Every structure is written in C-alpha cells, then in structure tokens.
Amino acid sequence: MTNKPITIWLLTGCFLIYLMVVIGGITRLTHSGLSMVEWNPILGSMPPMSDADWKIPFEKYQQTPEYQLINNQFSLEEFKSIYWWEYIHRFLGRSIGVIFLIPFFYFLAKKRFDKPLLKKMGILLALGAFQGVLGWYMVYSGLQKEPHVSHYRLAAHLISAFTVFGFTFWYALDLAYPKAIELTPQIKVVKRLSVIMFVVIVLQIIYGAFVAGLKAGLFYNTFPKMGIRFIPETVTSFDPFYKNAIENPAGVQFIHRSIAYIVLIIVLYVWESSRKLNMTVLQRRASNLMLGVVFAQFILGVITILYAVPVTLGVLHQTGAFFLFASSLLFMHSLRKTV
16 A cells, blocks of 8 residues: 555544543543643643742632632642643644644655645644634633633534544545445445434534533433433423523433434444445444444443443543544445445
8 A cells, every 4th residue: 555654644643633532521521621721832832840830820720710719729739630631631732733744744745645635634734723723712711701611612622623533534544445336326325324324423422512511411310211201391491492402401411312312223224224235344344333332332321421420431421422423434434435
C-alpha cells in the first residue's frame, strides 16, 4: 500500500481524538472544565511548576462564579486536582495539532499528496482549528454569571470532536480500501438505511451531550420507568412546550431514552438487512461489530442511569457512543469499498 504511512498517520490521529473525547468526559464528570480561566494556546502549554506559579491560576479561579458559588471552600491542593484534568485535556489537544502538522509538512515536502488528498487534509486542518476555538467558546460560557457551561455549546463541542474524528477516519478508510464495489439495488437499499441509522446515532449523541450539560442523568435513576411512570408529568412541565425537548432535564432524559430504543431497533434492522447481501469479509465484520456495540451501549446506558452517572460509568458510556459512531462509519464505508 503506497499510502500506508499516511493511513497510519491518520489512524493515529483517530486514536488521539478518541483519547481527547475520553479525557474530556472525565474533565466534565469531575467538574474540572472551568479550572483554567484563560486560553493561551502557546504560553498555556506549560503547567505551574512552583507554589508561586500555582497561586496565579488559583487566584484567577477564585474570581469565577464556580468558585464563588460552589467551590469557595477549596484549598490549593483541591484546586490542583481539578486543574490537572483540564490541563491534560488542553495539552492533548495541542499535541494532536503538532502530531498533525509535522507529518503533514513532511508528506507535503515529499509530494505524497495528490490534489484531492491535499484538499482533504486542508479540511482536517480547518476542522481541528475550529474545534479548539469552539472548546474555549464552550468554557467561556461557564466563566460569566452561571457556574456551568451552556449545554448547547457542550453539544456543539462534542459533535465537533466527533466530526473531526469522522472525517479523519473516513479519509483513512479511503486510503486503506480504495477499490469501489458495484452498487446493486439491494446494496443501495441498505446504504440508504445506513445513512438514516447514522443520522439517528448523531442525534442521540447530541442528546447525550444535552443530558450531560443539564445534569439530567441525576434525575429518575430507574428503568424502564422514570420514577413510577413511563412518562412523568415533569417531562412536559416547561412553558413554552418546545423547551421541554431542549432545556427541561426530565424532557431531555426522556428523549434520550426514547432515541436509545430507536437506535437499537434500526441498527438491528440494518444488520438483518445486510445479512441478505453477498457480503465481503469487511462488511460482515463491520455489521457484526456495529450490532455488538449497540447492544453493549444500550446496556451500559441503563446501568449508568441506575447508578446516577458515576465518573467511571459516565466515561464508559461516552466511549460506547464513540465506538458506535465509529463502527457505523466503518459499515457505511464498507458498502462502497471492498477488501
């Protein structure tokens, strides 16, 4: 494979983006995201080294709504425990940029990119830069009057990370499996179904971010009912009505639960439909992986809500969403490529 070094480079980026999402989940669940109150892409690369250095970010944190309204009892040592998670999260983001740019300029100098591939690399560069800016835009919302980030911005930041991963993964698959297959009528049907499935999965990820941002997972920690009912009155308690779908924690949790059933059903249907095809090894493995991941993710979601979203389960559930997203992309790509 002449493009093997580029493929490995792109897949390495995919793995690092996955780590970024995982650490971002830990940062959110440990309430560490607002501990760094400034965005210094260059100077912010170095952590505090001495007691005097630590006092500077701590004093700045003491001016934030989160400290004044929630963590005003924090000692310097307690501040360090949340600061490190946010620092690691940002440092990894910068590292991904460096790991992208250095090989990029190397491959560019060696003329390893044709024009179509160079355009794709430009898209990745723009998406990565936008993700960094969007991350600060999200954090900034929690440094104003309210001691928490906007759940809209949180969802945008998460989907942006998934988007960067998705494009990177897809381009890597293009290089790894460049041969096109014949699109029979049966394959076209499954392909259309897989697109619908993917859209529903993305919608579910967005609502997962809404649940996280609104801390909706801390309510109704029962299953399959929410409390004593399947649809409690609080689900529709906001006025105007549409806000129940985007700002009401109970309503958002209800929608997230409901979409989970839809995702499970549609993935199962796509899997069953694909089995009627004369599948390649890659298609069979991708469909089986996708099915296994969606069942694991559904069960993990139930356990996470029953235990009121502890850090470990919350991170695992977010990881499950990531693998479901990736496996669905792999399956979709396999319908237009072959081994």
